[in-house]
Amino acid sequence: MPPRSLASLAYALSATSDLDGALIALGECLAELDRGASVALLQYDARRDMLKDRLTPVGAQVVRTSMETTFDHLPEAARAKILAGGPFVDVSDRSADYARLCGFTAALDGGILAVRGLKVEGLLGAVLALYEPRKIFGTRTTERLAPAVALFDLAYVRLAERDAREEAVRTLEDVTQRVHGEYVRKLTALEAELREVRNTPQHISALNPAEAIAIQADAARSGEEARRALRRAELADQQLTSAVGQLEQAHVELHRRSEALRQRTRTLYLLDRALSLDAETTDSRKLVDGLLALVGDDMQAQRCSLMLRAPEPDYLYLAAARGIAPNIVEGMRIRIGEGVAGRVAAAREPLLVQDVREASQHPLLRDQYFTTGSFISFPLVYHDELVGVLNLTNRAQRGIYTDEDVERVRLLGLVISLIMSRNALPERLLESINVR
Missing domain, CATH: 3.30.450.40 (GAF domain)
Structure with a gap:
């Protein structure tokens, strides 16, 4: 397929x-x-x-x-x-x-x-x-x-679970309404009987002791039935509350599973787009810009850059970027081991910063274009060879990047590294930059 x-x-x-x-x-x-x-x-x-x-x-x-x-x-x-x-x-x-x-x-x-x-x-x-x-x-x-x-x-199971949950809610609502309606009817009838007894004192005085005792017993029995009906209603309410709680937990779990499926579907779509982009174009500039836009849009990064291995030993050069400072141009070099991207390239381990206090030790904070205090810098490695570094910053709506985002970038990074290495993009793109 x-x-x-x-x-x-x-x-x-x-x-x-x-x-x-x-x-x-x-x-x-x-x-x-x-x-x-x-x-x-x-x-x-x-x-x-x-x-x-x-x-x-x-x-x-x-x-x-x-x-x-x-x-x-x-x-x-x-x-x-x-x-x-x-x-x-x-x-x-x-x-x-x-x-x-x-x-x-x-x-x-x-x-x-x-x-x-x-x-x-x-x-x-x-x-x-x-x-x-x-x-x-x-x-x-x-x-x-x-x-x-x-x-x-998977979709059939998800839809069936949703239908079962909705059916359970409707059944519980119907049972609760029936129990409550029966309770209200019995309570109304008992209250009517008590009012009738209380409003006819002249007859009670004329009753013999045996009849008076029988009426009192009926009144006591009616009161006991009312208490039992109230207790049944309370138990039904407790059962309904418990069932609603279980349904809420089931809904949360279903939402979690749906979200996980949505994320896996989104990742599958991104991999498809990356491989399709590789198959559709031979232009190194379009391919690099397309891959960077693909990752940047998915991670909602308003500012992102891709640095690739330069021909000079221990250097990276800026291959593609968007949202960066005006004084930074394509082809600009940085030494491996210096700066955020340089240190990530040297360590070959991703760097995740989530808040401004943590980011205060990084030089990015002194950049007026760095606004959120959260960023990801990820090394691109293929067959134990450093290909480059991917930087994602300024998440939309001042969002914060998480460990789950790093794992998602890891999978996309593997595909990008493969495409870069297979097409020799670091060398080809640098040639086009030097020509311009």
Whole structure:
């Protein structure tokens, strides 16, 4: 699968808010690989052990059809692998029969049906079915689509957990409302009975002692029922509070997982853009400026620079920059071991500064263009050879760089180092700078 398709699918799956959007994205990705293949999601009802609904992406919409097919219609060997989840499973030699069962139109020259189970919290939630034409040569579509299906599996779990959480909240709200309504009705009835008893003292005086005792007993019993109803309402409220707390924790964890997936998707997209930029241009200046802009925009750095190894021993030169002081020009040299970038190049270890007090020991603070007190200076090393140093400063909205940002720059730095070394950019770019 081309990296661009995989990266765009990952971004679409992380951005979608419903299952239809995820299926449409997967269908578009499949169309890029094999226009003769079809995919469908068969929703599974565990209580009835049936495949109940079939969701098929058709262009920019999802077509829903009812199936009501028992799960045991599938071959026994395939059922066990579907329940276990994992990769696609071919449905024996009767693909045409089972393809019609799953709602596919069988190809004239025959096709291959493959199915895969999608699990949520260890239980089967749906079955993903893929029907592709038979090929004499080339890789199976199921194998080429496997990375995309793995991303779709993550998105399906995320959407299923969100739907389950919303259903739990609705159920708790309904139960609480019913308990509270029952409590209010009983309390209102008991208050009405007490008022009626209190407002008829003339009858009480005429009652014999046995009737008076019976009325008092009824009043006491009514009061006890009211107290019990109140206690039940309090317990229900406590249970609701506890459930809401658990749901909030689940929401926080789901948000954390979603954010982690979003970050991984963003990193995958950046790697795709860097490699695509390398493949699309042979101009050393455009390539270096593009790579620096890519990292700078991702890290929200309003000021950034890239220094590369100079031909002179123990020197770096400024290869590309943006937002720097006007008196600093491209090609400017610094000695390794001097200044922030020079010390990072000598140590070959990244430097992270997070606040102004810590940054006070660095010469950058004396620069009027240094405004946030937080920066990253990262060495670019490839095969134990120093390629250069990447500097990121002045995060947007006066943000602060963190250890997670350093790890993200580390991955991008490896790719940039590879591209720089493979294209001999330090030497080629310096030649173009000297010519100008």
